[in-house]
Amino acid sequence: MKLSETKVDQIGVQERVARLQSRSIKADSKKEALTLALSMIDLTTLEGRDSPNKVRQLCYKATHLHESFPGLPHVAAICVYAPMIRTAKEALQGSTVKVAAVATAFPSGMTSLETKLDEVKQAAQDGADEIDMVISRGRFLSGDFDYVAEEINRVKEACGSAHLKVILETGELVTLDNVRTASDIAMAAGADFIKTSTGKIQPAATPEVTLVMMQAIKDFYHKNGRKVGLKPAGGISKSKQAIQYLVMLRETLGQDWLNPDLFRFGASSLANDILMQVVKQNTGIYQSASYFSLD
Amino acid sequence: MTIENHSQNTQANWTYDPAPQSIEHVDIHDSYELFINGKFTASKNGSYRDSINPATEKTLTKVAEAGVEDVDLAVEAARQAYEGPWSQMTAAERGKFLFRIARMIQERSRELAIVESLDGGKPIRESRDVDIPLAAAHFFYYAGWADKLDYAFPGRQAQSVGVAAQIIPWNFPLLMAAWKLAPALATGNTLVLKPAETTPLTAMILADIIREADLPPGVVNIVTGDGDLGKQLVRHPGIDKIAFTGSTTVGKEIMRALAGKDKRFTLELGGKAANIVFADAAIDQAIEGIVNSIFFNQGHVCCAGSRLFVEESVAKEVTQKLRERMETLIVGDPLDKNTDIGAINSFDQLKRIQSYVEIGQQEGGDLYQSNCILPETGYWHAPTLFSNVSQSHRIVQEEIFGPVLAIQTFRTVDEVIDKANNTPYGLSGGVWTDKGAKIFKVTRNIRAGVIWANTFNKFDPSSPFGGYKESGMGREGGVEGLLPYLKLTPNTR
Amino acid sequence: MNDRIGVRKTHKMFINGKFARSESERTFGWTTSDTKDSTNICRASRKDFRDSVLAAKNAFSGWSSRTAYNRAQIIYRCAEILEGRSAQLVEELCAQGLNPEDAQLEVRQTIDLLVYYAGWADKYxxxxxxxxxxxxxxxxxxxxEATGVVAIIAPRESGLLGIVSAIAPTLVGGNTCVTLISEENPLCTSSLSETLHTSDVPAGVVNLLTGFRSELIEQFSTHMEVNxxxxxxxxxxxxxxxxxxxxxNVKRVSICARRDWEYESSLSPYAILRTQETKTTWHPIGF
Structure with missing residues (x-):
């Protein structure tokens, strides 16, 4: 694996982000953005105490976002730990909501490749539509890019027909140069999506990191003709943030990426905030969280 | 459980709705008068000039046109104030007036931003986020210098010069007024300011601020009018110092007019800056830098990076990315918060830019313009690139002062330094590379007063600005910016 | 008596590190103050000036990019060499009408002035x-940063200190120059040239012309390569x-008076600033 040559300047990225964030999204364009954002959510629960019941509730929510507003889209997927895949598949039967499972010793990735591959194969067998793997950050930071690439490659094989999202865990990569390099490695090794974070490490998704990943995706597309998806995850809980990410997406990767096949939000509480905004946009009345179901 | 979802997975075509800046609270008067000796006064000849909104071609208001008598009055008022209250005041008190002005600009910032965009056509995003905050910051910075001048120049005592005539351009109307006023006042001078005839309105609001700030009458006088008025000011015997920002042609006229007169002057003139992108640069950020270097303020920027030099090995990539980026630039209503490129400042300037674009095509340059839709009325110009041009093309040599970029390629550092310096101008330059040593090699060798490395078009009151060669003399900003307004005499030993 | 016939020195100018007569081959007659000797001084032509400017232009990038320490040493070296030539300079100044005491003072001051500016090179x-x-x-x-090529019209009243106090701060600041030495006091030109020549001042950095101010002032002020x-x-x-x-071409003009070349009143780093530009550089701080 050849080391990525592409340099990233942090201050330049920050300034670009600031400028994109100064876009003012009003009226219909705001409504459209909110609807779009809803359809891009990977509704997520990734906790040790997750129960089948909680997952079932989540699935119900995924398909019934807000009963009083028919016509709203459902979320793109629910995202769970591997043991919950079957429960989720059952609960989502008949819908087009995808089931995504985290695997490869999520979130640390600290186990052998063999164990990871077994886990991925099992998840695929259990019916996961999408598998979110983590890269070996330790190996990456030690400069062993070949190992990181090889691992992604093997996991991709093990996924079979399931889509592979590769989590870079950018909070541990620290620099934007590293984010760029890891993005390039992941895409070259076969990632269908690249994803910022596990949500277990701070900082999780940031606009800066996401912008750099978008630019990597764009360059990859120009060179290889393959459209790789992107999933910022963690820390995106407000609809205003979601809209800013969509602005960034629109002005960096363009309209082609403005759909759930190529862009997702990994989030748990974002959906409710967007719903509140949708209701506000339709009624003109500012909303209270108490009126929106928690799960 | 069935889920019917018509909005799922449909191909989006998401566009932004208009996001207009509300202008309800801005009150533009029916007419504006001259500001002489602390009062708004009609011009002696009673003539006015319309001020046009370049985005709509509609008349915003009318502004008094000063004549010879008015100039005399203004200069006389400045002289009286100089010899009277302003020089009797302690430096610390003088500074406090400047702090006060800075604060009042901040308080009226939204009003100033809106009027700046209405009068001059620049996007509200820029007037709100750049022009007005920087103008306030400039006053704040120089306010603090007023009582510290003895520390600025070692071994020298600093004394004010007297009455300054200050002539400013239309591209950053309030900001240029701040660049002129703040150091002149901090150093104890009084002045007569002449804003550009197409953009006088924020200067008139500034006059109002100065009046409300209770600055002694006559310390700041603002006369409005065109180039002829500027000439009168430059030649006025009562003026001790001239500060001019504008074209190199006029700068040279001023030099000739002042020859043998033993008057001080500073000039901030034109430019044709090289912006150099090496193959090892952070390309995506360089693209932003290029956009900022030439499309900021519709390219009406004397330090614009209007000559882009790209290392040959990345030229294709850079050009491609630049074109794609240009498509996302929103051209249109200056008062829409999402507008990136507003209206061209005046009809004359639009014609000038258009004529250069024609020349560029006649000379064989390859033209590329973004696919933006320009409004029907008003003065507009699409972001424009010229490739396949060389140093001998007029569009590469001459200052266009519009959103028109000329791209050339290069292979070696020495070659690009030579080309960068192959111009009578020397105001600014840009270099993009990830290699520290190369940054210093290039920044040191470009003969220009401001060099941006891995950035472009950044300004700050503490950062001196000004040109080498035909881009002018003297600096504005920073400690250097005090010098034009001071007489330095040796400390008695 | 067996008087030896003296070997007289031909007065030359100093262009691009070479001792040169005017390309026009013109001279003007110059008579010493006691009217005993008459000598011929080169009368620089417009082409001599153009050649000098070209030489100064070519020397600029090298001289301005030398280290400050190196420039300091070279200027200090000029002082050392002048010290050794004091007697000759005194003689030349006397021939221009100074009494020996004043001449000696002027030479000493000139040397001290060079030492003074040598010390500024790495400090201003x-x-x-x-x-x-x-x-x-x-x-x-x-x-x-140095402004570039500087044209100097040296004071009429002083044949040594005036010239050196005009050149030294210009040189210290990394500029190169073409200096017109006054027609009234041209006799030190050769000695100064020899000093520069033997002090490792690179060719073209200082060019010394003699001639008529009235004839050359137009060229000095119009040449587009002069900054x-x-x-x-x-x-x-x-x-x-x-x-x-x-x-x-928006030349920077400094009009200087007697106090700007006389010893003490002229000694100042602000004299260096006459031919300096300021360059501001920005760079992001990040990773």
Missing amino acids: QQLFSSVNPVSAPYFNFTAL ALIYFGEDKDEITRIETNAAE
């Missing part, structure tokens, strides 16, 4: 440059002419 930058605390994550600094002009004198017409012509 520290005094007048700045790191600017901009309100953004940028490292921003302002440093001085700055330092004029010593008080002639209103000349000043107006110079300042008018200077507009053509």
